[in-house]
Amino acid sequence: xxxxxxxxxxxxxxxxxxxxxxxxxxxxxxxxxxLVAHVGLVDGHHPFVVPCGYARDRDRILLxxxxxxxxxxxxxxxxxxxxxxxxxxGLVYAKSLFNSSMNYRSAMVxxxxxxxxxxxxxxxxxxxxxxxxxxxxxxxxxxxPRELAGTLIVAxxxxxxxxxxxxxxxxxxxxxxxxxxxxxxxxxxxQPGRPQSADGHTVPDYVEARWR
Amino acid sequence: xxxxxxxxxxxxxxxxxxxxxxxxxxxxxxxxxxLVAHVGLVDGHHPFVVPCGYARDRDRILLxxxxxxxxxxxxxxxxxxxxxxxxxxGLVYAKSLFNSSMNYRSAMVxxxxxxxxxxxxxxxxxxxxxxxxxxxxxxxxxxxPRELAGTLIVAxxxxxxxxxxxxxxxxxxxxxxxxxxxxxxxxxxxQPGRPQSADGHTVPDYVEARWR
Numbered sequence: 001x002x003x004x005x006x007x008x009x010x011x012x013x014x015x016x017x018x019x020x021x022x023x024x025x026x027x028x029x030x031x032x033x034x035l036v037a038h039v040g041l042v043d044g045h046h047p048f049v050v051p052c053g054y055a056r057d058r059d060r061i062l063l064x065x066x067x068x069x070x071x072x073x074x075x076x077x078x079x080x081x082x083x084x085x086x087x088x089x090g091l092v093y094a095k096s097l098f099n100s101s102m103n104y105r106s107a108m109v110x111x112x113x114x115x116x117x118x119x120x121x122x123x124x125x126x127x128x129x130x131x132x133x134x135x136x137x138x139x140x141x142x143x144x145p146r147e148l149a150g151t152l153i154v155a156x157x158x159x160x161x162x163x164x165x166x167x168x169x170x171x172x173x174x175x176x177x178x179x180x181x182x183x184x185x186x187x188x189x190x191q192p193g194r195p196q197s198a199d200g201h202t203v204p205d206y207v208e209a210r211w212r
Numbered sequence: 213x214x215x216x217x218x219x220x221x222x223x224x225x226x227x228x229x230x231x232x233x234x235x236x237x238x239x240x241x242x243x244x245x246x247l248v249a250h251v252g253l254v255d256g257h258h259p260f261v262v263p264c265g266y267a268r269d270r271d272r273i274l275l276x277x278x279x280x281x282x283x284x285x286x287x288x289x290x291x292x293x294x295x296x297x298x299x300x301x302g303l304v305y306a307k308s309l310f311n312s313s314m315n316y317r318s319a320m321v322x323x324x325x326x327x328x329x330x331x332x333x334x335x336x337x338x339x340x341x342x343x344x345x346x347x348x349x350x351x352x353x354x355x356x357p358r359e360l361a362g363t364l365i366v367a368x369x370x371x372x373x374x375x376x377x378x379x380x381x382x383x384x385x386x387x388x389x390x391x392x393x394x395x396x397x398x399x400x401x402x403q404p405g406r407p408q409s410a411d412g413h414t415v416p417d418y419v420e421a422r423w424r
Contacts (some may be wrong), residue, residue: 042259048309050296053317082252089343096352143310180413186407192399195397195398207398
């Protein structure tokens with residue numbers, strides 16, 4: 001089976017030109033469709049990859065966490081980082097395992113993040129909330145000063161990024177056409193289930209609408 | 213909202229002791245439940261994070277790709293790597309955004325991989341196929357010598373690994389109990405959809421069974 005992605009060469013990544021609106025749109029679409037990013041950092045010459053909730057804010061990606069988080073402090077300090085978002089769309093059953101693969105969309109963003117200024121934190125949290133929990137901002141208990149103080153938000157621009165999309169049916173070899181096994185795709189998607197209430201309140205529409 | 217995972221300090225990772233069977237079982241469960249790993253490598257002091265299909269084989273993780281893949285060649289050469297698998301289980305709506313979070317299971321494996329020997333490649337591919345496409349091995353057209361030659365498989369032991377699991381209902385502050393917003397969890401799971409056939413063969417039971 002083919003691996004999902006083979007290239008890690010930085011040289012293959014293009015600084016997305018302003019005119020390449022198609023590719024930029026594809027990058028935005030992948031980032032807007034995901035919920036969890038995998039953040040890569042280097043510590044003592046060793047790579048570390050940590051999952052993190054995120055949101056796209058115009059031409060940058062926002063990550064948030066506790067001021068006590070080593071990952072967040074490293075990001076805020078501007079350490080070299082890679083933020084990768086992958087959405088798995090299906091398993092591709094070719095006649096041969098060699099031609100079998102996965103359908104997916106993946107975005108990789110390289111660069112150095114920086115801390116969002118104190119006075120911009122609440123607006124950044126609003127963007128993150130609107131991405132991860134649309135509709136929730138107006139309902140949630142507003143952030144307390146000590147909560148904002150304990151939250152670190154970092155932003156990384158989308159200047160250096162790549163998108164890879166694999167979709168469609170299996171790409172079988174012509175000589176495999178008569179092989180007597182089914183060829184096709186099993187679609188996969190992250191699906192919401194029935195909300196589990198922790199209190200007596202009615203499930204709000206913005207949560208109900210996600211799973212129905 | 214809390215970030216998914218805060219710690220990247222290598223010192224916080226435990227070399228899993230043989231007696232810690234509970235933690236080892238949890239590690240296996242997370243790795244066995246996922247389909248895509250995010251592989252971290254360092255190139256020119258910069259981290260790169262790339263998605264890759266994988267499988268657990270007893271006490272090691274197997275990754276595969278083309279011999280032309282730079283990522284695969286770096287792994288085969290024993291470069292320091294981090295393999296992270298994350299399964300998102302739900303969005304946790306607390307009364308405050310600060311206490312809101314995600315439910316997830318994540319495994320992080322650190323180390324250096326090595327190439328699987330030529331004579332062990334086919335058995336390793338069988339393990340990978342059984343994980344990603346259970347039931348398919350017996351049906352698929354067998355691998356040709358040139359396909360095996362063009363495939364690189366690497367293995368990394370699970371000696372240094374950590375597991376983090378976040379589950380359950382929101383952890384609301386006592387003073388938020390009367391806040392008039394719903395509190396609860398929206399479960400999320402990767403769900404198969406109706407198979408999309410690329411030929412006239414009947415969808416096999418091992419594919420049908422995954423989505424019904």
